[in-house]
Amino acid sequence: MKLLVFSDSHRANITDMLALIDEEKPDAVVHLGDLVSDVEDIHFVYPELPVYNVRGNNDWGDDETPNSMVIPVEHVRLFLTHGHLYGVRRDTKRLVEAARAEGCQAALYGHTHRAEIHQEDGVLVANPGSISRPYTAEPPSYLRLTIQGDAIESELVYLKNTKKKRLWL
Template identity: 40%
Template sequence: MKKVLVLSDSHGDVDAMERAVARERPDLILHLGDLCRDFDELQRRLPITQAMQNVCGNCDGFTEVPDQRVLLVEGKRILMMHGHRYEVKLGYSRAMWAAREAEADILLCGHTHIALDRDLMGLHLMNPGSCRGSRGTYGVIELGEGEPLFRIEENRAGV
């Protein structure tokens, strides 16, 4: 069983991401953009052995970090993106088409700051929302034998 922590839209709140990591103790951390420098700082704070991947978002300016990646985790193809290039604030259909073209089983995107977790015609869509602040959220995926388990969690300080 592999536990994946999905973070997005941290916007400077590295402490919130660190809380989620401490709470969940994941095998893999995925950051869906906004901000890449937060991802870099989190990477500095964690053990060098922690597996992490990120993509850039609309607030990241010029960066060599790609705006999407396809990962294979425990036999599942995951398309991770921020979502701004697919206008996810207007709906997820364009991002879903990209996921279908990538033959993904799971689509991860952020940008809206609103958590969403849905199974849509054989494609699982997760937007972890924004992990920033006192009302922040993040996503967790557990992959292994059997069907993947998905959940959205609140990321309150001190909880």
């Protein structure tokens, strides 16, 4: 199963998200917050595509969208959150603890606008960066997850660039 993971679109890059969905034809999309309203556009254009999303720190007034969620994909459980409630600007320790407590093999988060993938205490930790406003010199980015059984291939993909970073779990 292939998932595209976006975060921190801030209503600035819905066009690229839609184009990537057209190009990559994922089985599902994940949006890790900021802004949840962008998910409405994805649902409008792709009403049959499963889209999972969580609320970010800039999603004010949205009491219906959860701050975090767990989704099962094949034999893997993914912990989704924006990250601001787990202190991810400092480190990912609390995030990993929360994912492990939920029996998850991966923790996906946003908030920092910095793309990264690493393993921590047996958990794949991945941030797709910002699809519209990265805080680094890197171009906008997203995460491609391919899950087969209990194997996860995670790949950071940068727009307008061939740079990619992969990690398997």
